[in-house]
Amino acid sequence: MKETRRVSVWYRAGSLLSGLLACAVCLAATGTNAAAAKAKPAAGTQRLPASHLETRLAAAAAAYERAPVNARVDRVWHAVPGLAGWRLDQPASERATQQAHDGKLHCEWKMVPPEVRLSSLPAEPIYRGPSEERSVALMFNVSWGEAYLPSLLDTLRKEHVQATFFLDGAWVRKHPELAKDIAQSGHVIGSHGTGHPDFRKLGAAELSRQVDGTNQIIEHVVHRRVILLAPPAGSYDQRTVERARQAGMYTILWSDDSVDWMRPSPDRLVERVMANVHPGALVLMHPTDPTARALPQLIHRLRAAGYTFRTVDDVVNERPAIHPPAVLSETS
Numbered sequence: 001m002k003e004t005r006r007v008s009v010w011y012r013a014g015s016l017l018s019g020l021l022a023c024a025v026c027l028a029a030t031g032t033n034a035a036a037a038k039a040k041p042a043a044g045t046q047r048l049p050a051s052h053l054e055t056r057l058a059a060a061a062a063a064y065e066r067a068p069v070n071a072r073v074d075r076v077w078h079a080v081p082g083l084a085g086w087r088l089d090q091p092a093s094e095r096a097t098q099q100a101h102d103g104k105l106h107c108e109w110k111m112v113p114p115e116v117r118l119s120s121l122p123a124e125p126i127y128r129g130p131s132e133e134r135s136v137a138l139m140f141n142v143s144w145g146e147a148y149l150p151s152l153l154d155t156l157r158k159e160h161v162q163a164t165f166f167l168d169g170a171w172v173r174k175h176p177e178l179a180k181d182i183a184q185s186g187h188v189i190g191s192h193g194t195g196h197p198d199f200r201k202l203g204a205a206e207l208s209r210q211v212d213g214t215n216q217i218i219e220h221v222v223h224r225r226v227i228l229l230a231p232p233a234g235s236y237d238q239r240t241v242e243r244a245r246q247a248g249m250y251t252i253l254w255s256d257d258s259v260d261w262m263r264p265s266p267d268r269l270v271e272r273v274m275a276n277v278h279p280g281a282l283v284l285m286h287p288t289d290p291t292a293r294a295l296p297q298l299i300h301r302l303r304a305a306g307y308t309f310r311t312v313d314d315v316v317n318e319r320p321a322i323h324p325p326a327v328l329s330e331t332s
């Protein structure tokens, strides 16, 4: 992903040293000509502490580096996944910038995983992502409603949003082509069990059949490993969570319920989701008529409120939705 940023970003870079300010002035005066900029010290300021390129990289690091966030067990939210941070690889960025020789800053970012990972926490369900990033995950539980799926997929494609679909094994058997369509559109596929069981009421053998058997059905059709389990109606117990973990899976609940199965008007649906949304929210929906009609507006509203989108796969793997810019240009 390549982006460019205006020079004003340098002024927003938190605690700027006077040397960095001098650098920004210098850049503004000389445009993209880095060599000329280097040769021209800004009058009345102290000598730059490092080379011009190093100074620019330091400013990029100050603006975009993020510390990783540790995963944790919360009394209310159970397991809250962490979030990888970003560190600027200064030597690699220096080399890339010198090689490109286009006056732009070419940044090489390294993802820094949290010290405490979700995978190292005890088996607990997940209701939400961490609040440190303004992102949400759109989730669809699919046991019915195939009539509305093409419209939902169409909206997600137009809006460039990747969502997470929890598929019922019985539904996948009936609609393998639709299941494939969902997977091939780049969305994440999870398990919703088979036949909408109440996971709390299952004996050990049936629980295993639900966890492993549903995965086999889904994996046979979409050829992807399933690592997410959304128990129907959010009904689970500790056995469910531990059995899922044994299968290498996370148990997924939600923190923002559209309650779309009650067939509200699209406007009402959007208002309900927006009223409860928060950074890290997992938003629960189903393929229904109001959801299909509300989805474009919902995505626009979330974007207008500053949210980006990531999948539940990203959430449990602690991958940020927001990547720092690969290219910075002070003139574009």
Ligand SMILES: [Zn+2]
Binding pocket: 141, 142, 143, 192, 196, 232, 233
């Ligand atoms: Zn369901």
